[in-house]
Amino acid sequence: MKKFALLLFLLNVSFVFAQQQVSGVVKDNTGNALPGVNIVEKGTQNGVSTDMDGAYKIKVKEGATLVFSYVGFSKLEKVVTDATLNVVLSEEGGQNLDEVVVTGTRTAPRSNTTSALPIDVLSSKDLTSTGQASFDKALQYKIPSFNTVQTPVNDATSLLDPYEIRNMGPSRTLILINGKRKNMSSLVYTQTSPGRGETGSDISAIPTDAIERVEILRDGASAQYGSDAIAGVMNIILKKNASLGSVTLRTGITSEGDGEMYGVSLNNGSTVGNKGFINYTVDFSKVALANRPGKVNADGEIADFGANPADVNAFLALKPDAGNVNGSPETAAAKFLVNGGVDYNENNQMYYNAAYVYKKVNSFANYRTPYWRSVDAMPYLATLFGNGTAASYQGYVPTFEGDLNDYNATIGYKSTKNGWNTDVSLTTGGNTQIYTVSNSQNRSFIDDNGNDAKDPGENFLYGINTPITFKPGGTSFNHYVGNIDISKNLSDQLSLGFGSEFRTENFEIFAGDLASYTGNRSGADSFQGNTPENSGKFNRYNLGLYLDVALDITEDFLVNGTVRYEDYSDFGSATVWKASTRYKFSDDKITLRASLSTGFRAPSLHQIYTQKSQSSFVPGQGIVVQGLINNVSSAARASGVPKLDSEKSTNFTAGIGLKPNKNFNLTIDYYNIKVEDRIVLGNPITFSPTNTSAFFVNGIDSRTSGIDLVAGYKNLIIGSGKMGFNISGNYTLQNEIDGPVKNPASVVAVNQSVIDKTQEALLFTSRPQFKIIGGAEYELGKFGFTLNNTVFGPTKFKNAGMSNDLRVEFLTKMVTDLGVSYSASDKLTLALNVNNLLNVLPEWKFKAENADGTKILNGTSTVTSEREQFNLVTFNGRYSQMTYDGYHFSQLGTMFNLSLNYKF
Template identity: 85%
Template sequence: MKKLCLLFFLLCSFVVLAQKEVTGIVKDSEGNPIPGVNIIEKGTSNGTSTDFDGRYKIKINENSSLTFSYVGYNTVTKSTEGNVLNITLSAEGGQNLQEVVVTGTRTAPRSNTTSALPIDVLSSKDLVSTGQATFDKALQYKIPSFNTVQTPVNDATSLLDPYEIRNMGPSRTLILINGKRKNMSSLVYTQTSPGRGETGADISAIPTDAIERVEILRDGASAQYGSDAIAGVMNIILKKNASLGSVTLRSGITSEGDGEMLGISLNNGSTVGEKGFINYTVDFSKVALANRPGRVNADGEIADFGADPAAVNAFLALKPDAGNINGSPETAAAKFLINGGIDINETDQIYYNAAYVYKKVNSFANYRTPYWRPVADMPYLATLFGDGTPASYQGYVPTFEGDLNDYNATIGYKSTKNGWNTDVSLTTGGNTQIYTVSNSQNRSFIDTNGNDSKDPGEDFLYGISTPITFKPGGTSFNHYVGNIDVSKNLTDQFSIGFGSEFRTENFEIFEGDVASYIGNRSGADSFQGNTPENSGKFNRYNLGVYLDLAYDVTKDFLLNGTVRYEDYSDFGSATVWKASTRYKFSDDKVTLRASLSTGFRAPSLHQIYTQKSQSSFVPGQGIVVQGLINNVSSAARASGVPKLDSENSRNFTAGIGLKPNKNFNLTIDYYDIKVKDRIVLGNPITFSPTNTSAFFVNGIDSRTSGIDLVAGYKNLIVGPGKMGFNLSGNYTLKNEIDGPVKNPASVAAVNQSVIDATQEALLFTSRPIFKVIGGAEYEIGKFGFTVNNTLFGPTKFKNAGMSSDLKVEFLTKMVTDLGINFAANDKLTIALNVNNLLNVLPEWKFKAENAAGQAILNDPAQTRAQFNLVTFNGRYSQMTYDGYHFSQLGTMMNLSLNYKF
């Protein structure tokens, strides 16, 4: 018996001694780690899978082989001669499918075909192929549900354009960088243009060459990520290459000979020690002014300004566009970004990323014509803007200059022990905008008794002594975010994820210099400065916790549920949840998926505390100064304006995915989003003859529904080359106010409404009702050709001041982009992109709402009067004063050289 026990012990010892532990990392052909790869010891059932960072650890017998497999990639089997085995998986068909997505789940990552949620994945190649100068414009021509547009009246909005997913406004899409929340901009859009009352992150500040891929979750995700994720989530994944680098030189010009663009970008990587890496990007660019003014109508000028017809016609004979400058402003930008990490040991890693962007924008206000700002009323103008004689004075055009600084940084620690994945991080980020107004004046006259005076013989505040350059102040926003995220695959079928987020936010309004705001005419002409009482520092904090559970009932049937609780220091708490499911059949060729969730969005500090005077175009009156009061001011209390509360949403999505073979895929998703107590910047309300103010209010409930379609076919052999096709589209079924407008009692008492026809149009019909993107690419030898067609559907406006019997409709238009790539050798690539090849421009027309409207259109004089009202007498003839449905200033030709090293 003792001999048998000894023999058994020796056999066991031999087996133990014959085993070894193998570790390694699995990456794709571009050096990106692949989570979720199945690893099996050949000939056994012993196996494991890679973690979030592509790492694995497994005990196997000596001289065994390991098989590595993952959907969309070629299976690899390798023998294990040592204790470290790193693997590179190549995608089926030789392309990197990038099917693994980390967005939309807090448990284990999944492939794009097995996710229960609709997610778009764009590679860096996809973004570069558009030929667009900035990241946000590249998305415009790749994602149908994503829209952005340049605003026709610049001011502070020239620093960044509003964007949105599914017509929900920029503040309802959460932006992540490597899975961590990016800071919002400090700008809140207050002009009467798309995006009014909203704020969002400055995604145009992110250098395209630093991006590995972008994952866009087209579904409500507040339960997973917190506030601002009502419409969806955009997760920007940064490059991790430690050995590959490239430099890109790019240039461009419009077909009109303006808008010149010149840029240079460097992306490179390096190892740090034996276990670390760093990837960095430096990007410098400058874009010149592109000016597209319209021809101004004299009759409208005479009516608006009460001017002498002879003076108006004489000036317009010299300047048919009334000196106006609008289109695309001059912009210079410097962008710096790093992304890195270091392996402490086999289970622990430190990671980090940081970015800094400086942007300077020069734009212009509306030209102050000599009959608008007459020298007869202000004789000193002849000296300030002429040679001292009245005849030399021809008006002036104030400039608006913006300096933007944007930064973000994250440092974190990841650990994988006993199957538990832990991620602890600290993120900070901020955005500051400082403004300068030049070539302007403070036209306030106040006599010694404090009364309005136009007599230059009396003591006055400014006049000839007015500054011509002003510092009207600016805004700043920053946040600090702490995250703890924990997850584990408890079994082969059941995964758990939980965590917490603490965030503190700070918003500051900088006071302008005294001359920019003082006086009975509100300070600097064109852009009034922030007064001391409207300036200050404001902050809040919140704490959130979440729990996420995923259960693979079978290999085809998935259930996923998430619940989240958030508590804010300034308005209370919210509890939201999400449930999703997916079912596959026909050997994974068909996937059905659906989700139902609730969500919330906290009012931004910008919306709570912004208070200012601003110049706006009022049809029939020209440019007038109006007030914006915040919800916590004494003025708001006196006017019966309530404090802001959070928005609440309910989001339903259902879809089907088809992948009959490795080259073809098709997904169709329906969505329905209801938002309760939606925050809007309302119409100015006249409470009394001396009190007309606009303010933010939880003014409406809304409902938005539509259909997304994404299809693609690749690896089609055509002659000696290979071709691929893509087709995607978004169609809005419903986008409207759901129920009556929620006017405060004080507004209802004066028989007015915070939402009029103009505001409703800006919120719901100012984006294309449909958008379709269809393209093809063909690779042959050293050449690559791409053709992309983007169809923008119609948009509808109810412009301020126009007849209620009419509407403005922008017509359906298609924009065609052409790209040609030539790989001169393994290192040098030359690319030519012609954007808007056919020089398609936005086009709008009046549409009659009824017989009375048709009568207006049958009368050229009445039609011309309506045209004057919506274009500021023709200054904005291409886009109308309130905006247009896509940003095109003509054909744009771009040439780039990329050198790899």
């Protein structure tokens, strides 16, 4: 990274001559500010673009002429005669720049209402208006097909939350930054949480203030971009403004008085000589712990732990929540990002961007109660976690601390010669996570020879000699990506694009310290360390080639075809294709579009090589240690686990776009996605009394279909102000296993399955059946008001161990967000956001699957009771609110967020 930064510095060094500074605001003829207008000093490469409020600032020579250009508007030239120059652009076609997208095609950009593919475009203003503290949470309340949840007490999952588009898991959405592939996280989700068995990029690491806009392609795009694009592509476009800067102060708190948030963000830019620009963002934030434990049921504890009722009741009288710390963890983050480039002349440009993020998360494991970890069985606990007396020992709660480092950088060169556009780039990126477990113990008794000691009185290495802080290791992932993209408009009707990508990936598992994994109790209590045998470095490379052809048969009729070939060093090759079409009529007011494509997703290195022991909550058994064997191990071969192959997909999308006037737009799209050989992390399989293991396998085919709707109306004059409305929604028609589970023969032989009702629910029915976002914004003088209502549809879950006669169902809920902003001056804006204004919390209930289930709920069952089932799925009430599975919005209640933005 140091060499990369030095290279960027040397490329941008040049002399800066004295110039005149000009600033102003660019608006359309209805008074709307225009973000993203290109402003160039005529005859030079000196240029800037307007910010989200239409403002700009540029240094030019005295008497210079500024050229204002904006897609869909007439180009305007103005001579600089003053330090302030405000302009109004006249509209030609009613197509704003933020409606023109570069995602989804490797040839020429298209409009999102007239493109052949469904694409959402969100500006930075759209993201900040949500009041959410991070980029991924802002998307949750703007994109109906996008979902992300925060999972409690799930170890490394607390470092970054799983996300997904169209219920397809995080690994099937490709993340791009300025059109280049972002690195994956080093974490594979192995706990019972959304995204189990998958990995994705850490999109929460991207500072919102660095983003100009986000383009989300809701369609399979493996043919254009390669692996991981089965569900769609998210392209994050960074700010390019070289003159205007701002600093934002943020703070927030929940209505319960916890979860305090503090943050400061600086975004600024500068010209570099007459030909270059640089834009940079620095963001620091800290969020305090928000705790939402449930009230623990004594009868369930007595049954699970075989404990003395008097001991249980005495402890729960002291700690009704059994000491559990269950909620949103304490998080601190530092984020740095730079975006820049140099226009050497009108045909040659160098560009670059780089980012670094450090994140530290402090979370907690389940509290080890004194009747769970008994001082009678382990007398030394009174010394480790008390003052030496048995009465002083009240259990202990292990902490889980994670340190995350994430970086990415791209440098590239664009040139145009004889109409041929060439883009050559090199991208690198990586993610490292290192873990620490504190306030814990190694419960193993080991004698001097390394053998299990039966008598705690023997000379042993652990017990009273156990460490209480452990370093269980961690993981690292990085990649290097080289791209060559070439395109040309061969005629007014025919565009051609082709190119190649070479990528090398490296995955490393770091071994923990000896005490974190050794002993007859599997090492550190709560989170076992990586053993040397389970650790190591792993890598692979792949080469991809693509060809993209777009033909405008007529001005209204477009067809686009793409074919791609990929060859991986570890599992082989894949060839995929895509065909799309679009037809416009009624003066571009109506657009019909459709696409059909095949796709693939290579098994990640994480899925191939991860092998570990981990603590998990098993209903009725409490916390147990289970094993995960990697796909290339001798244990996998001995257990009959087949080698992983790539997933294959078939995507079909069809839709209509309406834009009857410049203020109204509507798109409706149907999608149908079939995934064959979908990779899943299966249930632990008991092959023998001494061999119970979980593993990754191409276990199922799946079918997902649904409908997306996006509509908006703007510039409605009400009183002295202007109002805009938007509504968008996603409705899932199908999300299910397609055909029988593909169990390996060895699993069939022991009459088990890698997918049970719990896994099936986690993959499919634990997502909202529908999600609707309806909002309005009103601008009145210096005030701005936003009101958004997000409806989360029902979800269903089947917790492990619960009766087959019941299911858990989360009810439909609506979350209301209110925002108020006040522009005290052209430079100072104050904004207050109240998220979840009505303090709505997820709510679940048991639902009967049959007559026996009805008896349980009516209290007439002679087999089990609703209370017993409640204890099973909530760990005796520990997770009555912050439950593991099925919820889909924040369980922290109302959040108050205040921000102060100052422009300079």
